[in-house]
Structure formats: structure tokens, C-alpha cells
Amino acid sequence: MAKRILDADLGLVLEGNFSRGVSETDLLGLTESHDSVMIHCRAQTEVIAARLSAYRRDRHEGHFDRDVLPEVLAAIEAGAYEPVAIGCPWLVVDTTEGYEPTREHIVEFCR
Numbered sequence: 001m002a003k004r005i006l007d008a009d010l011g012l013v014l015e016g017n018f019s020r021g022v023s024e025t026d027l028l029g030l031t032e033s034h035d036s037v038m039i040h041c042r043a044q045t046e047v048i049a050a051r052l053s054a055y056r057r058d059r060h061e062g063h064f065d066r067d068v069l070p071e072v073l074a075a076i077e078a079g080a081y082e083p084v085a086i087g088c089p090w091l092v093v094d095t096t097e098g099y100e101p102t103r104e105h106i107v108e109f110c111r
């Protein structure tokens with residue numbers, strides 16, 4: 001679906017939990033033929049754990065954050081959530097406390 005949207009010359013924000021060494025193949029097919037940037041969000045591991053633990057149990061049935069918390073923390077430790085290599089400019093945003101760099105900087109980077 002993402003390729004069809006991009007091929008129609010429409011803008012697209014593709015958001016997800018992309019994993020280094022796994023997600024590149026699918027994403028490269030998009031970034032190699034279209035103008036792209038990547039915003040990579042990260043936070044301190046303790047903050048991520050607290051956020052996942054705090055999510056409500058009544059979220060959409062596709063979300064089971066508390067159940068997968070040990071696996072997520074192990075993946076973080078293993079580097080699985082480091083920026084994926086997809087051949088486009090990327091910006092790391094620390095979301096531990098707000099946004100660093102600022103939202104204004106992020107928007108400017110995307111232009």
C-alpha cells in the first residue's frame with residue numbers, strides 16, 4: 001500500500017517498530033525510488049519500560065505491550081531498534097523528556 005501511495009506522488013508517513021537487520025528489505029524498496037527521510041525516536045530504556053508498563057490493558061486487541069516487555073527490553077539491549085540502514089538522511093530524536101531536538105527542528109529536517 002505504501003508503494004502505491006508514493007507512486008501516486010502523494011506524501012506518506014510510515015510509522016512502525018522497524019528492526020535493524022529485518023526491516024531494511026521492505027523499506028529499501030520505498031526509499032530507493034522516492035525522496036525519503038527517517039526520524040528515529042529513542043528514549044532511555046527505563047523510560048520505555050515504564051511507558052509500556054503503563055499502557056492500559058483495554059487498548060486495541062493488537063496491543064499487548066506488557067506481555068512483550070521482556071522481549072522488547074532484550075531487543076533494545078541487542079541493538080535491534082537502532083536506526084535501520086535504508087539509504088536516506090536520518091535524524092535521531094530523544095523522547096525521554098519531550099523532544100530533543102525540538103519539534104521545529106524535526107519539521108525543518110523533513111522539508
